[in-house]
Amino acid sequence: MPKLSVLLLILVLLGSASQISLAATAPYQLHWQHEFSSTEQVKLSQWLAFSSQATLKVLGPYPFAMQLYVYRRAGNEPVPWANTWREHSQQVHFYVAPQFSKHEFVADWTGYHEMAHLALPYLGQKNAWFAEGFASYMQYQIMQQAGLIDSAARVINAKFAPQRKHYLQQLSMADSAAQLLSQRRFAAGYWGGAQFFVVAERLLQQQGKAPLNLQIQRYQQCCRLQDTDLAQLIQSLDNLSDSTLFRQLLQEFNQLPAEAFLQLYQL
Numbered sequence: 030m031p032k033l034s035v036l037l038l039i040l041v042l043l044g045s046a047s048q049i050s051l052a053a054t055a056p057y058q059l060h061w062q063h064e065f066s067s068t069e070q071v072k073l074s075q076w077l078a079f080s081s082q083a084t085l086k087v088l089g090p091y092p093f094a095m096q097l098y099v100y101r102r103a104g105n106e107p108v109p110w111a112n113t114w115r116e117h118s119q120q121v122h123f124y125v126a127p128q129f130s131k132h133e134f135v136a137d138w139t140g141y142h143e144m145a146h147l148a149l150p151y152l153g154q155k156n157a158w159f160a161e162g163f164a165s166y167m168q169y170q171i172m173q174q175a176g177l178i179d180s181a182a183r184v185i186n187a188k189f190a191p192q193r194k195h196y197l198q199q200l201s202m203a204d205s206a207a208q209l210l211s212q213r214r215f216a217a218g219y220w221g222g223a224q225f226f227v228v229a230e231r232l233l234q235q236q237g238k239a240p241l242n243l244q245i246q247r248y249q250q251c252c253r254l255q256d257t258d259l260a261q262l263i264q265s266l267d268n269l270s271d272s273t274l275f276r277q278l279l280q281e282f283n284q285l286p287a288e289a290f291l292q293l294y295q296l
């Protein structure tokens with residue numbers, strides 16, 4: 030074989046090797062924080078693998094490995110408590126009741142919700158309504174894509190319906206949702222915040238843009254590791270969608286009386 034061909038062959042092999050190693054980068058690392066039997070570990074590993082795959086299919090891949098911490102906790106649901114933590118890495122802490130079946134873990138929304146949080150940077154306590162609204166909206170998009178529910182839109186409507194009464198007021202949507210969260214009325218705050226994304230999705234569609242999850246997928250590649258606050262995130266989403274809809278929508282969410290906002294968008 031001529032020297033040049035050998036060199037080319039080596040270069041091609043090196044190229045494909047580096048692609049393989051990129052593709053093989055694990056989307057998450059598991060950290061067992063308590064003792065779990067090997068059967069429990071298999072079941073919980075399978076649940077987290079499924080959750081990660083379903084979430085990243087809709088929102089990812091993420092430009093980092095998620096750090097998943099698993100703790101044992103007594104409870105009457107598969108995941109009695111979970112939260113995200115972002116200090117040194119992108120972490121989710123799952124407190125699980127391992128007596129539940131794999132099927133029950135997979136059918137629970139918590140894994141998708143927590144992993145969806147990591148698609149956005151930490152936005153501060155003041156913007157918790159935005160972060161929670163996003164994760165709540167996306168958990169059902171992910172579950173719909175995974176074939177676990179028929180219609181995310183229908184479930185999100187049903188979740189908001191009993192909370193709607195909290196938004197028939199002069200405070201803005203954002204202020205109402207923030208206030209409800211500070212009163213620990215979580216469902217009311219989450220599903221009010223989720224209306225931002227219900228409307229964003231509708232406006233993207235009306236303007237002939239790609240759906241929200243595709244905007245978020247592209248966001249991972251350009252901006253996820255750069256942005257550090259809500260203003261930057263909104264600017265990035267407007268740039269990606271070549272629109273001003275996120276900025277305008279945020280303004281309405283911040284300034285219009287909630288009651289008027291619901292009426293404007295027939296929510």
Ligand SMILES: [Zn+2]
Nearest residue numbers: 142146161164
């Ligand atoms: Zn959350």
